[in-house]
Amino acid sequence: MAKIKSPLGAKEKKAAGEALQGALVDLIDLALLAKQAHWNLTGPRFKVVHEHLDEVVDLARQSQDDVAERAVAIGVSPDGRAQTVADRTELPQLEAGYLGDDKVVAAITDTLAQIIGRFRDRIAATDEPDPVSQDLLIGITAELEKQHWMFQAQS
Template sequence: MAKDKTPKNAGNGKTQMHKTMNPISENIRGAMVELLQAHLGTAIDITYQTKQAHWNVKGMNFIAVHELFDDLHDLTEGYVDDIAERLTAIGGQAHGTVQASVQNSLLDAYPLDLVKSEDHLRRLTESYAKWSAAVEKGIEEASEAGDPLTEDLLTGIGRGLDKSIYFMESHFQG
């Protein structure tokens, strides 16, 4: 069953916006808030997918992978804050609860029965790669809309996701 990716707002059918002196037009800000809501939900989701792996990983290389997952969790948690702050800076209302994140995430649910480090590494790599592809589309959307700051934010996140994918894939490539 496919999830409805429509952002949930205050029941008015529109993106909730606050007055701001931000120079971007209200239409562009509204579109960017919707874009950023999806990435906020995804960032929160991937943050806790990574923590789920951190808590439950087992295997011969346990400590290295356990620490890698903790580092990746910290990195993605920073993305959460950056996305939420950009979203609110342009007049949006960040939807950062667990329930909102489930509704807005672009990712598939993370399996709760994984144990082996390679299984966690492969599954997390899939999630990071899926988000990375969505970030690239978001960069294009922000560029076309004329919002260079959202474009820059997503570009930085994309660079970080690529590096995270490299760190995880290096465990099972070769």
């Protein structure tokens, strides 16, 4: 079996790998939560929120791929299996069934805020060990913050 040689030392690889794995779990679950809300959305602002949720899904899916590929580039095997995400997610889950647009906007706003907080911690954690991974996390955080602002403005 081939092993990817890391451009980082063992300590740096471990720190960056943990940050990237945590980001991967957050992004996979964000995509799942946003799609669940998208499918079950009801209310007078259905169309605008429905379409906005797809933007969040697209951002989360593209970002999770970028994060996973960065992990591989530094010699860390990303774990995006459903069981891993279920075991490690820290995101509050949506209730089952149809959801009013006001509840969805509040839930997504809160979820994005929580993810952004963890991403900012990961940015700090990768400052010294891997500025390249840090740069990736900074870019994703900027996009998450933009989505957070847009959802927050709807509440």
